[in-house]
Each structure stands twice: as structure tokens, then as C-alpha cells.
Amino acid sequence: MQPTKAARLLAAGAALTALALLSACGGGTPQHENEALASKAPVQPQAKKQQEDVLPGMPPVQDPHDLYAADRPGLLSPAVKDFPSRVYVPNTNSDTVTVIDPETYRIIETIPVGRQPQHVVPSWDLKTLWVNNDLGNSLTPIDPRTGKAGKPVAVHDPYNLYFTPDGKYAVVMASMDRQLVFRDAHTMKVVKSVPVSCYGVNHADFSMDGRYFIVSCEFSGELLKVDTARMEVLAQRKLPLHGAMPQDVKISPDGKLFYIADMAANGVWILNGDTFAEPAFLATGKGAHGLYISRDSREMYISNRGEGTISVFDFPQNRLTKRWHLPGGGSPDMGGVSADGKVLWLSGRYNSEVYAIDTRTGTELARIRVGSGPHGLAVYPQPGRYSLGHTGIFR
Template sequence: MMNAKRFTSLALGISLVAHLGLAMANPTGNVYTANERASSISQVRVFDLEQRIELPGIPTGRYAHGLHLSPNDHTLYVANMKSNSVSVIDVATLKETAQIPVGQNPVQIGSTPDGRLAFVSLSAANQLGFIDTTERKVIGKVDVGRTPIQMMATVDGREVYVANQGSSQDPDDSVSIVDPLTRSSIGTVTTGKGAHGVAISTDGAYVFVSNIEAGTVSVIDTNSRKVVDTHKVGAGPNGISFKPSSAQ
């Protein structure tokens, strides 16, 4: 996982927004961040790590937030919360090639391992939207829990785990399990208050969920679909990622 503070101070010395969404494209070595504070048209900021310079920004919809790179690293998807759309950006040209209407308040994006299907959390509608990445259009939606935020597909692409955060006044504590083929909900797991971030182990055996209000990380066994462990981690855990021990 990239340390945003270290990236800011050592690589570039440029001040970034407080709530920072990051994505890195392996072929180019560029890092992308969402400039979500813009009041009208937002943009994705682009940083060249090799040259340690900031490249021209890429205009998107309003309040760009969640970023997701396609599995082949060719396309960057951006959730535009106030435009109710997802921007499609060509990583090679650094241009927006499409903007897909998706529904109410899109926050985060994910995809199947083959990249044929993308998902977007529609936090104001309590739904998960499905995007055909070839046709570049929404092909279905499914109801999930309250205020869905992050999601991730299992390594076989057969299930998507969606964290439902709720509000700070009335937090949700659930993770919805969705079948992307039938576009239907197939289960719910109770985790901790304010379920927010989702990461899945490389072998697909476990799902890790950060619970922003509870200050914990829940560990879900994908076979039993039950929480098998809970770790206290401190106040307000947000995003989460998984790094196998061999990569440490």
C-alpha cells in the first residue's frame, strides 16, 4: 500500500488533498489522485514518479473521488460523486474518452478480474451498479446495505463483497455479497460499525473489512461467509489493502 504522506514529501513535495484517492499504473509509473475539492469541474492529478514531476491534470465530472485501474492497467475509472457519473480515462493518452451516467452519488469503483464488468457503489441509492466496460453503459443495479462505499471481487470473479458504511449518526455494520453474473444479492455478513474498506487475500480465502466507526478490521472466511476474527486497529480506519507475506 502506498504511503500518501511519504509520496507527497519525498517524491514531489506537492501538497495534495486531505482525503486522498490513489491509483498507480504499472506500465507508465504514473500515480493518479482525485482532486475532489473542486467546486465545479474536478480533475485527476497525474504525477510521473520517474521524473518526479506533475503532469497536466485530466478533467472529469464534478467531485472526482474513487479511482480504479482496469486489470490490464490501460483504463482508469473515476467516480464523480456530484455528476452521478463515471469517467473513463485512457492511461496512454491521459484523456477522458467517455463519461458514463451511473446513478446517485457514485463513490468507489471495482471490476472483475477479467475487466469485462465494472462495479460502482451508489451511496445515495443504497445500490451497486454494474457497468459493461465494452459498451460503456450501466447494465443493471442491485440493492445492498445503507451507504455502500468500497467493494472488491473475489479472485475467481464469482462474488463481490460490498462494504455498507451507513452514516456516522447511524452506522451500518454489514457487508453485502453480490453475484455479478446474476446481478443479485446472495448474502450479508455482519462486521463492525461503519464498514468501509474491502480487501481480499490473493488466494481468495479471506476478505478484510475496515470498520471506520468501530476502529476495527473484520476478517471474513469466504467459504463460510462468516467473520472469523476481528482486529482493533485504532480510530477511523478507512481504505485497506492486502500484501502477501512473500512481497514484504
């Protein structure tokens, strides 16, 4: 694509953002009680549920109108209901994991792990947290019941980690190796290594039926569409912006669109995963990085790492409605939403800190000093039947 077209895309996105923020922050009508509150479930029509032809072995889709229906407050799986609530923060430069009590905002433990831990990832069966020691070429298991770390498992270049919806395989995002490595979800033994021609595979999310997933390639500005069962790349697409750096990936609650944060484009690409056609663009803020869905499936929180803000996208309204500024700035990166939906937890990548943010008001509740280079923190436990990986994608 010619640069002029990319420029038009970005300009249009910026205009949409400006209009959305003016509408949200101007003197419009007051927000109704049932709108955009993380602690409330959305009002939905009583439509007849349809059956989804899902990936064999994948748990059935609970609600075809809302992929995140199992993520409501209080819907803790029996596998995790006795786990203490904790925030696990991998400190990339310190080679440690900081453990925070979210009730008191106090650090209760610092766990030594392998070299350059990037993300803390809940296993598909919800029983284990895997610390991705990228340069240490290992995964450190943490028992979320006791908070104790186990013996590291040798895994090469585990920048990030996902699980197929049927629970059979772990998918290692081997960024520097330029591979997607399918491993046994329990033993982590290699089943199939899939070479890719893009650079910097890092984040992903799965389609509603689990039959394919979309992968972002940070260093070459590309996206991949991967067949889950066949473990093959189906398609590859260059993003329509020179220097694009796609990051986190999240599917919409209705399963129709994928949202891909881009820290160089300063916004979010909006992709139809089925057609894999050229995506649209929405400007959100400098250094857009992490994407997190509210407990009522109404909103998506977008961390803008380069400017210390969080943009809020409203799915029913299909627009940005809020922008929260961290007092004193910061570098909000990766994280997750508390089990009750009331707090958004984000790491401060370049500030050696973690932020706790009220999801109703955007108020900063706490700012906690941790190790150097905090990255993909996990809030655990969370509602959901199973985990697809990263810092917590639950269905």
C-alpha cells in the same frame, strides 16, 4: 423491499457474525500451520486450468480458481521491481500527500497537491501513481521511481479512478457529477461520459472475464452493473436496507461473488455479479468501509471505521474468523497490504494518522501522525501484472 425484510437480513447477518467470532475466539482447536497466514500460499488441488473468454485485449486469466494468483509475495513486475517501497497517504483536508518509509515508519516527504485529494491510484501499466484531487478537478501524477510529482492533469470531479482490464481506458468515478467518465488511460482525454441515475458513485471491481464491473453508489444506497466494452449501465439495484451507504467493492478469489462494504449497514453485502440478484448480508462492525485481500488469497480484511476494528473473513471457510481492535481506538479507512503480505496499512480518516497492522496477529506495529483527513492511501509497489485502480487492485 419492506423494512421488516431488511431488518431480518441484518439480524441474520449479525447472528452469523456472532457465531463466527465465537468459533474464532473461543476454546476451539488450534489453527493449523497452513491456514490463514498471509505469508503462505493456500493449498489448492491440481485442477486443470480452463480458458476464460475474457474482454478482448485483457491479459489472460492466470488461474481461474484464483484471480489474485499474480499477487503473491515476490511477484513484482519488471516495471516496478526497482521502485522504492513507500506508503502514499492523501490528506483530504490538508491538500497534501504524506510519503512514509514502511521499513522505518518515518515520514520522508510531504507533497503539496490539488484540493481535496481522495485516493492515490496506481496506473494500469504500473508506472504512475495518480492523486485524485476531487475538488481541485485534477489528477497529480507521481513518479514512484523518484517520488516526484508532475504537472497536474485537468479532470473534473475525480473522486476515484479505475482502469479497464484491457488497459485502454481510465474510468473516473465522478461522484458529484453523477457520471462514469471513460478517458484514455494515458492522456486522460474524455472518450465517453456515462450519466447515472444513482447518487455518489465511488468504488468498483471487475468480473473475472473483465466484461463487466460492479459500482457502488454511496448516497442513494444502490449498485450498478456496467458493460466494460460498451461503456453502458446494464442494470441498477437498490440495496435492501433504507439508508444503505455502500463503499468498497472486491471480487472473491474464485470470481463468483462480489463483496460490498456498507458503512451504514455495518457490514458487507455479498452479491452474485452474473445474476445481479438481491445480495445477502454479513454484519462485520460499525462503519464497514475498506476491503483488502491477503497475499495468499485466503482472507479479506474489512476495516470497520466507526469502531476502530478490522474484521477478517476467511474465504475457504466462508466466515468471519477474527476481529482485531486498534489499541486506543481509531478510524481505519482505506489502504492496502504490503508487498510481502505481512502488514496491512490503513488510513485513520478522522484521527490524522496511519496504522500499520501485523496480518498474522492483528498487532498494531505503528501509528503515524499525518495530515488532516487521510483517506485512500496506496502501498507501492505491489505484486501483480497490471492495476485496475483504486488504492491498488492488481491482477
